[in-house]
Amino acid sequence: TGDNLIVGVMSFIKSNNPLKQYDLITGSETGESSPGIFTMATYDETGDNLIVAGLNYMGSKSIVQVWDALTYKMKKSLESEFFLATITANGGIYSNNKLLALTASRSFNVYDESSGKAIFTTKSDKWKFSGYPGMGVGSFNIYPLDRENEIFFLNASGNNINQIFDLKSNSIIAYFYSDSNDDYAVVAKDGRVDGTADALGKVFWTTRLTLQRTMLESSMDKGFTPRLFNAVLNEESASMESFDVDNLVSKVPVVTVRSINEKPYSANASVTTTQKISSVTVEITENPTEVTEVRLYQNAKLMKSLPGTGDKTYSFDLSLSTAFGEENFFYINAGSKNGIDAEKAKFTIIYKGATEEKPTLYLITIGINKYKNQKYNLNYAEADANGVEGSINKSSSGIFKAIVPYNIRNEKAVKATILAALEDVKKKSLEQDMLVVYYAGHGVMSGEAASDKEFYIVPADVTQLYGRDDMLKSKAISASSLKEYAESINAQKQVFILDACQSAGALDAVSVRGVAEEKAIAQLARSTGTFWITSTGSDQFASEFDKLGHGIFTFSLLEGISGKADTNNDKKLTIRELSTYIENKVPELSEQLKGTAQYPSAYSFGNDFPLVVYK
Known part of the structure; x- marks a missing residue:
């Protein structure tokens, strides 16, 4: 902090090493602590104290202590309920008299200096022990998201799911998922969701007791909230009720495909037919009385919906086509009374019938x-x-x-x-x-x-x-x-x-x-x-029309159709390419012309397809 830097080498229990303090201006060493097994150290907000974490000399229990930054003498020991080395703080920050720490098991703890106790821990610490390979410097860290240092982003999990912690309510208030495809999802603790279509299909609500699961996408009708990340940061978190995943998901119907063209069907079986008009029967194997509607999708487009009757079986007629090739991709889901849809029951039928004429x-x-x-x-x-x-x-x-x-x-x-x-x-x-x-x-x-x-x-x-x-x-x-x-x-x-x-x-x-x-x-x-x-x-x-001849949104749309959205230069413009171009171009152009970025929205839960083929 300020002009000083504290440095330590984690001993990995084979030997004990001291913490050393350096003057950042001169580069000279200004102090050294007694040897120990240290996994992290940070200054408090005044710079007068060090908060140190590590293991006892036996390597059997994690410790968190407050030291005098000049003498390296312990002033207070913060109680830890953890007796395993993998639950040792090895990264974190100090804010408002509290240490927010990530552990070797990539879980998260909060220690309160005033009470001397651990006041929060993620549930994974109760059972998940990843072992010493998780210790040491890594890509996971804690980042403040507000000026008051009360809301923090925890980049800690190995599954691309990060947490947002609120110090005032002492709770995780949201989760943030992201991946290398620029897909993201935000989930608030009250069940609201936001994100890209692909991400909402990759992340699941899962019950802890039964492991029954359903995609985040399934709760869009109940809880979809655009710009949720900003909303979470600006809301009063104490008034946010927790989403009871176990209770709600346990009442979601479960849909199973029983037969296609009156022949028994088993999951992932290959079905081929020359019948253009086919049929499918599904069974609601769990919670049939919770069903509000059963929906059939073909090549991701809604084709037909049936009202829930409380019965266990529902049947649909299918009209096969070669609109997307011989493979016709189907799924059936069911709406439920609590607003969360059933997990999709998927099947594919290969249609070998007559090829349709040009569209x-x-x-x-x-x-x-x-x-x-x-x-x-x-x-x-x-x-x-x-x-x-x-x-x-x-x-x-x-x-x-x-x-x-x-x-x-x-x-x-x-x-x-x-x-x-x-x-x-x-x-x-x-x-x-x-x-x-x-x-x-x-x-x-x-x-x-x-x-x-x-x-x-x-x-x-x-x-x-x-x-x-x-x-x-x-x-x-x-x-x-x-x-x-x-x-x-x-x-x-x-x-x-x-x-x-x-x-x-x-x-x-x-x-x-x-x-x-x-x-x-x-x-x-x-x-x-x-x-x-x-x-x-x-x-x-009016100024937009004078300069562009069109509004910003449609000007970008027309530019995209003219060929600029064909970014891979394959002489084919698909709907996803066009929407991506518009989403990138409109903010850039609106900021140039109006001084404020305008952000369009594109939502695509269907299959991609070409709109234009260039010569």
Whole structure:
């Protein structure tokens, strides 16, 4: 601390070594302690004391002591309940009269100098002993996350799951998962979750008693919370209730595939057929009365849902296709009364029937500059929709047998016209086809109570965005309605792109609405297995149109379609490549033009597929 550095060499119990103190300015040694088995040392906030951890001379019990930094004499011994060397503090920091320490078993303890006792330990210390190989300097550490040094990030686990500890409530308040693919997940102790689609499928809720498990993704309807990491840091943690994993997950239904085409099915069995119309029967082997809905997904897209009846068996008819090749990937899950879905029951059917003809692209573009209430008018939604229609027509013609456009602009963009276009696609589309819906106009959340909240896209004849939920229900198009169309439309490749913005006349509480809208879109993407790319919560400025000819979000979208999003240069632009490009480009461009970064959202729980093939 200050001008001094304390250095020690861990003896690994073969010999005892002293701690040595050095002056950082001169580099000279200024002091040396008696020999011992030391695993860590740190100064307190005053620099007058050293907090030292290690083992007793027998190497049988961990010790934590407070020393005078000048004389190296012990002033206080902090009681440790641990009698095994692997639970020895070997890294940590001192804050607010407490030592926060990581141990050789990569668990975490808190020692209170005032009481002289260990006041917190992670549960793994009660049973997990990884041994001496975990001791010594490593990549795990403790990092403060606030100016008051009350919230800390614990980078300690060997499974990419880190912890967030709150000193005031003396508890772990959240977990943070990350991996080398830039996927992440945040889990608050009250059960809220946030993260990328892939990460939410990699991390599981697991009961301690039965080891029954289900993915974090399964609790999206119950607890998905955009920007959760920031929320956790700024909330009063003492009021945060703990999520009872054992109780909730133990009541989640368990789904098992029993038969395909009336033949018994065993897990991971290979099924091949020439029957386009096939069937599957599943059994709810645990908690059948907890089921609210049973859902069938084909190639990650929601195809059909059945209401829960309390019965143990449910059957679905399947329509096989070659939309993604011969392999048709299916899974079935079940919603439960406590809001957490069952683990997916997966199976694959190889379809050897007739190959379908080339797909058709159904392209619905909606752009509304002029609203009946002029204060909601936008600057360039019409130009944006025209640009998207023209760009996709030009770039995608080589993939499709035909492109069927639905051009809906300004006063024509009313609920009846938009739903008529979706109904037409519903009647005509086949499994191998693609649906792209682009919307540039207002997006809004209705309802005050959580149970009443609903996301709407706002047609031209809606004259009041807020305070008139009856008008929205009558004239706007809800997320629930979009979900029904996504499910009932046969096309297995579906993309919804929403430049759902706020004009200067609708900017009150945009940030609050932005989080709610983000949540609604993410839940919609997950429940339907479709792709959603959205600028939810953004605003519009005339200066953007002057410089770009389009809004920032759609300008980035058009750049991506033109070829800039094909980062691997394989002459093929997939939906994931396009969404990644938009997510990176929009913040950069908005900061340049407006001084503040705007962050779009992309949610993709479906299979990736190409939108454009370049010559």
